Amino acid sequence: IYASLFDWLVEQINNLLEVGKQHTGWSISILDIYGFESFKKNSFEQFCINYANERLQQHFNRHIFKLEQEEYELDGIDGVKVDFADNQECLDLFEKKPIGLLSLLDEDLHSPDANDATLANKLKQNLNGMACFKGDKGRVFGVRHFAGEVLYDTNDFLKKNQDSLNPELIELLSSCNGQLPQLFAIKMLNQTLEPATSLDSPNQSVSAKFKGKLFKLMQRLEKTKPHFICCIKPNRKQLPGMYEEDLVSQQLRCSGVLEAVRMSRSGYPTRMTHQEFADRYGFLLLETNESQDPLSISVAVLKQFNMLPGMYQIGYTKLYLRIGLVSSILSSRVF
Helix, strand or coil, rough: CCCHHHHHHHHHHHHHHHHCCCCCCCCCCCCCCCCCCCCCCCCCCHHHHHHHHHHHHHHHHHHHHHHHHHEEEEEHCHHHCCCCCCHHHHHHHHHCCCCCHHHHHCCCCCCCCHHHHHHHHHHHHHHHCCCEEEECCCCCEEEEEECCEEEEECCCHHHHCCCCCCHHHHHHHHHCCCCHHHHHHHHHHHCCCCCCCCCCCCCCCCHHHHHHHHHHHHHHHHHHCCCCCCCCCCCCCCCCCCCHHHHHHHHHHHHCCCHHHHHHHHHHCCCEHHHHHHHHHHHHHCCCCCCCCCCHHHHHHHHHHHHHHHHHHEEECCECCCCCCCCCHCCCCCC
């Protein structure tokens, strides 16, 4: 019912905003997602949430570190090498087939002999050799996430992973006089007719649907130019005016923020093509030659203002500039 209400609200908002009638080709989207969770007792909900965060962390790593270094290499400059924690092993633990957390969890979905205890034993027997997995006592197993180790209790894992729909619920909603309950009943009934492979099919487990929708989200994110906002929890007690240095430091380190700051300070955050730089700053040259190409004009500007070689690098297609170089040029210009 909650999912149906949520989908209906989003549809109504989009209809009122007439989003579908706008054909500009450009849009700004905001993805607000739950953060990494680790409690005294972690269940199926935290399992799914932290899996999603692993995927998003890899997306962050790829755009902040991997693509940055690949661009330096492709354009023939010596970039700054930053060591960052690659979480691919943890994602393999979740997604690997046929021996991965999600696959093994779904195997037990329709097994009459499966229960929470046998699930825990099965995970430990199959996954103990994987680097990010940790077997623990009883129904508990651990995962070494990018943000730290989390212990999960398999109690109710199988029950929560089932997306069974009680026919009596559809009958109850259909008998209501209100328009919304009847709409929800129609939607739920249609879902029961979906093919087994559909993400909306009740034959799909919750984890399978979650993984499928997460992959669709990542495909959409890959087509965007992302900007990241990292929220840091100041204390474990969720109180105002309290700052726990060890907690904040751990979050900054595990989320890759410290490495991103280091790359920004040591790297070349400002970059322009030779043509862009020449068009923007070529007018500052005291002596100009119409026959000069964009690269020659760019180099002449840098030399005229005595920019140290360590403040910039010249690539095959772009100029890579340290923080403060452009402001130094503009502040020292003479008219």
